[in-house]
Amino acid sequence: MSDKIAYSRQGDIAILTVRNPPVNALSQAVRQGLSDGMDRAEADAGVRAVLIVGEGRAFFAGADITEFGKPPLAPHLPDLVNRIEASPLLVVASMHGVSLGGGLEVALGCHYRIAVPSAKVGLPEVHLGLLPGAGGTQRLPRLTGVEAGLDVMTTGRHIGADKAHALGIIDVVQDGDPKDNGIAYAQRLLDEGAGPRPVSAMPPPDPIDWDAAFDAILAKGRGQISPAWCVRAVQASVEKPFAEGLKAERQIFYDLMQTDQRQGMIHAFFSERAVSNLPELKGVEPRAVHHIAVIGGGTMGAGIATAALLSGLRVHLLEMSPEAGEAARGRIEGNLAGALKRGKITADQHEAILTQALQIVTSYDTLAEVDLVIEAVFEDMDVKKQVFAELDRVCKPGAILASNTSYLDINEIAATTSRPADVLGLHFFSPAHVMKLLEVVVGDKTAPEVTATGFALGKRLNKISVRAGVCDGFIGNRILATYRTAADQMILDGASPYDIDAALEEFGFAMGPFAVADLAGLDIGWAVRKRKRAEGHAPTRDATYADKLCEDGHFGQKTGKGYYDYAAGPKARVPNPDVLPMIEADRARLGITPRDFNHEEITRRYMAAMVNEAAKVVGEGIARRPLDVDMTLLFGYGFPRYRGGPLKWADIVGLEPLLNDIKSYAAADPDFWAPAPLLEQLVAENKTFDDLNKKG
Numbered sequence: 244m245s246d247k248i249a250y251s252r253q254g255d256i257a258i259l260t261v262r263n264p265p266v267n268a269l270s271q272a273v274r275q276g277l278s279d280g281m282d283r284a285e286a287d288a289g290v291r292a293v294l295i296v297g298e299g300r301a302f303f304a305g306a307d308i309t310e311f312g313k314p315p316l317a318p319h320l321p322d323l324v325n326r327i328e329a330s331p332l333l334v335v336a337s338m339h340g341v342s343l344g345g346g347l348e349v350a351l352g353c354h355y356r357i358a359v360p361s362a363k364v365g366l367p368e369v370h371l372g373l374l375p376g377a378g379g380t381q382r383l384p385r386l387t388g389v390e391a392g393l394d395v396m397t398t399g400r401h402i403g404a405d406k407a408h409a410l411g412i413i414d415v416v417q418d419g420d421p422k423d424n425g426i427a428y429a430q431r432l433l434d435e436g437a438g439p440r441p442v443s444a445m446p447p448p449d450p451i452d453w454d455a456a457f458d459a460i461l462a463k464g465r466g467q468i469s470p471a472w473c474v475r476a477v478q479a480s481v482e483k484p485f486a487e488g489l490k491a492e493r494q495i496f497y498d499l500m501q502t503d504q505r506q507g508m509i510h511a512f513f514s515e516r517a518v519s520n521l522p523e524l525k526g527v528e529p530r531a532v533h534h535i536a537v538i539g540g541g542t543m544g545a546g547i548a549t550a551a552l553l554s555g556l557r558v559h560l561l562e563m564s565p566e567a568g569e570a571a572r573g574r575i576e577g578n579l580a581g582a583l584k585r586g587k588i589t590a591d592q593h594e595a596i597l598t599q600a601l602q603i604v605t606s607y608d609t610l611a612e613v614d615l616v617i618e619a620v621f622e623d624m625d626v627k628k629q630v631f632a633e634l635d636r637v638c639k640p641g642a643i644l645a646s647n648t649s650y651l652d653i654n655e656i657a658a659t660t661s662r663p664a665d666v667l668g669l670h671f672f673s674p675a676h677v678m679k680l681l682e683v684v685v686g687d688k689t690a691p692e693v694t695a696t697g698f699a700l701g702k703r704l705n706k707i708s709v710r711a712g713v714c715d716g717f718i719g720n721r722i723l724a725t726y727r728t729a730a731d732q733m734i735l736d737g738a739s740p741y742d743i744d745a746a747l748e749e750f751g752f753a754m755g756p757f758a759v760a761d762l763a764g765l766d767i768g769w770a771v772r773k774r775k776r777a778e779g780h781a782p783t784r785d786a787t788y789a790d791k792l793c794e795d796g797h798f799g800q801k802t803g804k805g806y807y808d809y810a811a812g813p814k815a816r817v818p819n820p821d822v823l824p825m826i827e828a829d830r831a832r833l834g835i836t837p838r839d840f841n842h843e844e845i846t847r848r849y850m851a852a853m854v855n856e857a858a859k860v861v862g863e864g865i866a867r868r869p870l871d872v873d874m875t876l877l878f879g880y881g882f883p884r885y886r887g888g889p890l891k892w893a894d895i896v897g898l899e900p901l902l903n904d905i906k907s908y909a910a911a912d913p914d915f916w917a918p919a920p921l922l923e924q925l926v927a928e929n930k931t932f933d934d935l936n937k938k939g
């Protein structure tokens with residue numbers, strides 16, 4: 244028998260203990276071991292019941308995701324679950340930690356289920372672009388009814404033991420050791436004369452309006468298809484005999500397995516974990532951080548302070564005056580009230596944060612004891628230099644000095660201090676207590692343990708941290724500037740901001756770039772354009788319609804008008820009728836005859852610009868690996884997760900056709916569309932971006 248399953252006996256009960264750390268994924272060896280264990284128990288004289296229990300952190304975290312995309316190996320999970328369910332012996336699952344995906348499906352194949360109160364169950368396959376493929380769509384609704392079952396499988400969320408008990412998924416919730424609990428429960432069932440109780444033999448639940456449910460879930464997924472297909476599989480569970488329903492589920496599972504969305508989602512799953520796993524930081528100890536300071540209490544500073552406070556850190560927030568300090572406190576209180584309302588903190592924690600952990604100060608001299616400082620003041624190099632001079636003066640040796648700048652040169656800031664090795668960028672995204680992305684910007688002189696501390700802080704704040712090198716805009720904003728330029732150029736050539744937003748929302752972005760600009764505030768882009776013009780970096784065809792909007796006081800959502808009019812509320816946007824005439828005036832001034840753009844061409848150009856700049860960012864070492872770019876765009880810029888990230892998307896559509904597109908666009912604008920050397924190299928060598936990820 245496989246060494247992944249230990250076989251033992253207690254009286255009439257055979258115990259199959261799963262040993263596949265860290266999370267008991269259902270690899271081939273585990274499936275084989277369970278199948279052999281069932282055979283052995285059935286052949287073992289006197290055995291009347293089987294207990295399946297996991298050792299370590301979990302019952303089962305699900306199918307072994309590393310086996311996906313490879314030829315499937317027997318015994319297949321659906322066959323194993325059917326085999327367990329068909330046993331003449333009484334089979335009990337005793338669950339602790341997580342029982343996810345195939346792990347819950349194994350439990351549903353058992354005849355009875357007991358769990359400790361901290362156990363969690365779920366069917367997260369939709370997050371991998373799949374649906375439960377081992378009977379989950381057929382068995383779960385027989386226990387919970389259709390609506391609750393669909394909710395579990397289309398959201399993929401984890402459900403606590405008590406809720407799962409209330410839904411009928413778990414029979415008994417009991418504290419204690421999972422193995423002891425399971426043995427006692429199996430014994431009790433035997434004593435009561437209970438026999439096998441296959442879920443497949445239970446009557447199917449009542450039907451719902453399947454087409455309406457399919458359409459509603461598809462619309463909610465912004466193009467992601469797997470949640471909607473759960474509806475069709477569950478429909479089969481109601482309308483077909485069990486065996487036929489299983490076949491229908493299997494067919495949909497195989498079809499989804501072949502999709503690009505499945506590839507994209509699995510890439511995202513592993514990249515999310517690999518992104519903060521940097522070879523250069525192996526064995527490097529971060530410095531201890533208990534107490535931080537945030538300089539500046541605007542939206543960004545207050546958001547950073549909130550994130551830090553919510554993670555249990557002490558925070559000194561420095562503002563220029565008591566009035567500004569009070570305004571900052573108000574912003575933080577507003578953020579914390581939201582966290583309290585959503586149950587992220589208790590009333591006691593809320594009180595302790597406001598009375599003990601947070602201190603608003605106005606003098607740098609109060610910062611002598613902090614372990615780390617994050618500066619979040621106005622984006623101006625001279626202002627930043629003044630702040631860092633003060634920090635250098637007052638902070639203790641070993642304190643880490645971080646800037647939240649979005650694009651300024653960290654090396655230049657570091658050079659003004661006496662301790663450049665302690666300086667780095669920590670670039671948060673607004674609102675900083677909500678957005679998951681953190682760019683850890685490593686300067687030429689940043690010490691490895693300072694970088695490691697940036698990553699440790701990111702983890703503590705529950706962020707996805709990405710290592711970025713120094714350049715204008717780092718990874719995310721540099722790529723954003725390029726694809727936004729491509730969008731702006733399309734507007735001059737004839738597209739409207741509304742066509743562009745619609746095309747990209749069809750692609751799967753939560754919001755198109757102009758809706759995003761309205762949300763972020765048009766004044767930000769205005770300031771950048773003014774700076775670039777002053778530095779002599781204006782685009783060849785310099786449009787002014789966006790400046791005109793700002794000059795008229797329209798900064799987007801915060802002023803009620805931008806590209807869109809928000810008179811009816813932030814979600815009820817309608818195009819601002821002043822915008823198209825402003826654009827037409829620009830076209831006339833620049834002598835441009837507008838042409839039509841369909842959604843496909845808009846998306847192709849926009850994505851080509853994004854991928855080309857991303858390839859430059861990787862080629863120059865600003866991002867270490869393509870997956871670092873992918874995670875930046877996924878967690879900071881609303882890129883659709885089911886596409887994996889721009890470079891995974893590029894691999895899937897093919898690098899050669901993309902390069903050909905870029906070369907064809909370059910005929911009209913050779914500077915902007917100069918192909919990235921890395922992209923040309925990969926095409927010449929017939930390689931993909933993912934090949935570079937694998938190199939580590």
Ligand code: CAA
Pocket residue numbers: 265266268304305306307308309320341343344345346367368371374375376377516
């Ligand atoms: N297969 C293979 N490896 C897995 C895995 C799985 N199902 N789940 C987790 N791992 C690995 C992780 O990659 C990680 O490996 P490294 O340490 O080498 O990076 C390790 O286990 C620990 O995982 P986390 O770092 O994520 O630990 P955590 O405690 O934060 O979270 C978890 C644990 C909740 C199980 C989380 O890993 C998770 O959500 N895993 C995915 C669960 C899932 O999607 N299961 C369904 C699979 S599909 C299926 O089962 C259906 C089918 O029919 C095919």
